[in-house]
Amino acid sequence: MSDPVALTDPHSAGDAELAFEGALRPKTLDEFVGQRRVRGQLQLLLRAAELQDRTPDHILLAGPPGLGKTTLAMIVAYEGGRPLRMSSGPAIQHAGDLAAILSSLVSGEVLFIDEIHRMARSAEEMLYLAMEDFRIDIMVGKGAGATSVPLELAPFTLVGATTRAGLLPNPLRDRFGFTAHLEFYDEAELELVLARAARLLGLDIDGEAVAEIAGRCRGTPRIANRLLRRVRDYALVHGARPDVTSVKAALELYDVDPLGLDRLDRAVMTTMLERFGGGPVGLSTLAVSVGEEAETIEAVVEPFLVRIGLITRTPRGRVATPAAWRHFGLAGPGAEPSAGGAVPLVDDL
Numbered sequence: 001m002s003d004p005v006a007l008t009d010p011h012s013a014g015d016a017e018l019a020f021e022g023a024l025r026p027k028t029l030d031e032f033v034g035q036r037r038v039r040g041q042l043q044l045l046l047r048a049a050e051l052q053d054r055t056p057d058h059i060l061l062a063g064p065p066g067l068g069k070t071t072l073a074m075i076v077a078y079e080g081g082r083p084l085r086m087s088s089g090p091a092i093q094h095a096g097d098l099a100a101i102l103s104s105l106v107s108g109e110v111l112f113i114d115e116i117h118r119m120a121r122s123a124e125e126m127l128y129l130a131m132e133d134f135r136i137d138i139m140v141g142k143g144a145g146a147t148s149v150p151l152e153l154a155p156f157t158l159v160g161a162t163t164r165a166g167l168l169p170n171p172l173r174d175r176f177g178f179t180a181h182l183e184f185y186d187e188a189e190l191e192l193v194l195a196r197a198a199r200l201l202g203l204d205i206d207g208e209a210v211a212e213i214a215g216r217c218r219g220t221p222r223i224a225n226r227l228l229r230r231v232r233d234y235a236l237v238h239g240a241r242p243d244v245t246s247v248k249a250a251l252e253l254y255d256v257d258p259l260g261l262d263r264l265d266r267a268v269m270t271t272m273l274e275r276f277g278g279g280p281v282g283l284s285t286l287a288v289s290v291g292e293e294a295e296t297i298e299a300v301v302e303p304f305l306v307r308i309g310l311i312t313r314t315p316r317g318r319v320a321t322p323a324a325w326r327h328f329g330l331a332g333p334g335a336e337p338s339a340g341g342a343v344p345l346v347d348d349l
C-alpha cells in the first residue's frame with residue numbers, strides 16, 4: 001500500500017509534493033474553477049489585447065487570501081505567452097527597489113506584486129508615472145545639484161493583488177484598467193476543486209466524502225486542498241479508505257469542526273460566549289483574552305465568523321448571534337444583547 005520510494009528517498013517525496021503543488025494551479029482560464037464573472041471579464045480583456053497586438057491593461061485582483069489571485073496572475077502571463085516577474089509589497093520598501101524591478105522588465109512582461117497595499121509610499125508614487133506613461137524619474141546627485149533623469153520603460157502589464165483594497169490610495173487604484181473582486185466559493189465549486197486535486201493525488205475518494213470536506217473549507221480553495229492532503233495522510237497512516245467516516249475522523253483530529261471552525265475560531269467564540277456573555281466586547285479585549293494579536297483576530301478570524309453569521313460587529317463591540325449559542329450548545333439569549341449592557345472604551349472597539 002505504501003510507496004517504498006517515498007519511504008526511502010526523501011528527495012523523491014519532496015519533489016513529488018512540489019510537483020503536486022504546481023499541478024494544483026490551473027494554467028488557463030478554462031481550467032480555473034469558480035469566479036465565473038471574473039474569468040469572463042479577464043478573457044475579454046486578454047483577447048482584446050491580443051487582437052490589438054498590445055499589452056493588456058493593468059489588473060488589480062482584490063479579495064481574501066486563498067481564492068486564486070496568484071494563480072490568475074500566472075494565467076494572465078501564460079495565456080498571453082508573456083514572461084512573468086513576481087514580487088511583493090513588503091519587499092518593495094524604497095523607490096529604488098521598484099526602479100530596479102521596472103528598469104529590468106522586457107517588453108510585454110507581466111509584473112505581479114502581491115499585497116500591493118503594503119508597498120512603501122515613495123514606491124507607490126513612482127508607480128503612478130510608470131503605469132500611466134511607462135516612464136520613471138530617477139534623481140541623480142544630492143542637495144542643490146540633484147537632477148531628475150527620465151528613464152523610459154518597456155511596456156508592461158502590472159497585476160496587483162491585495163487582501164485590503166481599501167488601503168490602496170485612490171491615485172493608484174484609479175490607474176488599474178480592470179479591478180476584479182474575488183468572491184468566496186460555494187460548496188459545489190469547492191467539490192470540483194477537490195475532485196480535481198484528488199485525481200492529481202491519485203486518491204480514490206467518493207462524492208459524499210468530498211462534500212464533507214467542501215463543507216468545512218470556509219469557501220476557500222487553498223484550505224480545501226490543504227484539508228484534502230490531511231485526509232490523504234490520515235487514510236495512508238490508518239490504512240483506511242478515504243470515505244466520509246475517515247474524513248470526519250481526520251478533520252476532528254486536526255480541530256476542524258463541521259462549520260469549518262478551527263482552534264482559534266473556537267477560542268474566540270467560547271471566550272465571547274462564556275466570559276463576556278456574548279458581548280458586546282472590544283477587539284483588543286478579545287485578543288488579549290485569547291492570547292492573539294488584535295490584527296490576527298480582525299483580519300483572519302473575524303471575517304469568516306461574520307460571514308457565517310456567528311458574530312456581528314456593532315459600534316459598541318463584537319456580539320455573538322443566537323446561531324453561535326446554538327452551535328456551541330450553550331444556553332444563551334434568543335436574540336442579540338440589548339443596548340443596556342456595559343459600553344467598552346472607545347479605543348477598545
